[in-house]
Amino acid sequence: MxxxxxxxxxxxxxxxxxxxxxxxxxxxxxxxxxxxxxxxxxxxxxxxxxxxIEETALWPSLCTLGAGRERPSELAAVYPRRMAISQQSWLALFSAAQSEIGVLAYSALFLAEDARLVGLLGQKAAQGVRVRIALGDPEGRNVDRRGVEEEIGEAMSMKIRNAIAWLSLLLQQDGVELRLHDTVLYNSMYRSDDQLLVNQHAFGIPAAQSPVYHFRDGVDSEMFRSYLTSFERIWTLGRAAAVDAGSR
CATH class of the missing domain: 1.10.260 (434 Repressor (Amino-terminal Domain))
Structure with missing residues (x-):
């Protein structure tokens, strides 16, 4: 199906x-x-x-890595930039989750500002899906560094605070967890059970303009599991953050 x-x-x-x-x-x-x-x-x-919705999202087998070369079975699609992924594709990704949703980013503000996506995450949490969100620590040194890299300075910390404010009601729900990390992110990740979108980071280029790789877990999914290991390590290092329900 x-x-x-x-x-x-x-x-x-x-x-x-x-x-x-x-x-x-x-x-x-x-x-x-x-x-x-x-x-x-x-x-x-x-x-x-x-x-x-993108053709490769509907039919991942269309994605290839070049003439005469088959893509790895775990690589479902490649997007030239995160902005190329439609809202429908994001909704389809998270709608498929039955047990686990994970978000790892500096701010994920594009997601937090989208009421339909946030509402969907809330519905999934109410259905028993575990929702874990790891954002950059606004006071962290690596958040400041990323702000310099993207040439937005202190705006990066503000983006994170704004994202937390937009997510405040969601974060009050049972099954939804927020942690703040102070690690150097080489990529952002968005997980839905056995699917994973990995948004690459590049110096001087905003994440929204950087490539995204869509992985599906399988028998020989070495890349999927490597990224998942990275997610779990950062989650372990993060600190729980209190959220004011009336902040937004």
Missing amino acids: NEVLRRAMFDAQLTEVDLSARLAVDPKTVRNWLKGQMPHPQTRAAITRLLG
């Missing part, structure tokens, strides 16, 4: 019949797509326009 396609159709409020009518195909064809069959290129392009 193509769960990403199913979720994208649900978010777009399109049934199998609706999508088949828009694309002038038989409803059985749409059901075959949901079962895993891949549409033709022209049809795929039309579907992505209708649903507002």
Whole structure:
């Protein structure tokens, strides 16, 4: 079952019949797509326009690392920059979580400011999903350093404080944990069970403009597990932070 396609159709409020009518195909064809069959290129392009989600998110097998080279099985997609990932893709990622959601970043302000994404995290926590969020310590030296790298100075600390304020109600829920870290982040991470988005960091380039790698855990998922080990080490080093429910 193509769960990403199913979720994208649900978010777009399109049934199998609706999508088949828009694309002038038989409803059985749409059901075959949901079962895993891949549409033709022209049809795929039309579907992505209708649903507002990237082609490689809907069909990860399209992602390759170059002519004649197959991608590693754990690499589902590659995005040239984080801003290329649509809101629908983020919603699909976190919607799939059944046990674990993890966020590791300096501020993750783009997520915190999105009421729909934050609401989804709250729904998942209410369903028993563990939600862990690790953000940079606003008073930490490495947050200051990253601010200098991105040429925004003290604004980095302000972004973190703003993110915590936006997340304040979410952070009051059972099952949601916040820790602050003072580590050098070579990448940000966004986990949903066996899926992981790794946003690279580069000197002088904001994370939003840097590449993102989408990994899926499997039998030989060496990269996925290496990044997950890094996440856990930073989480262990972080400190719990009290949050004022009335801060936003």
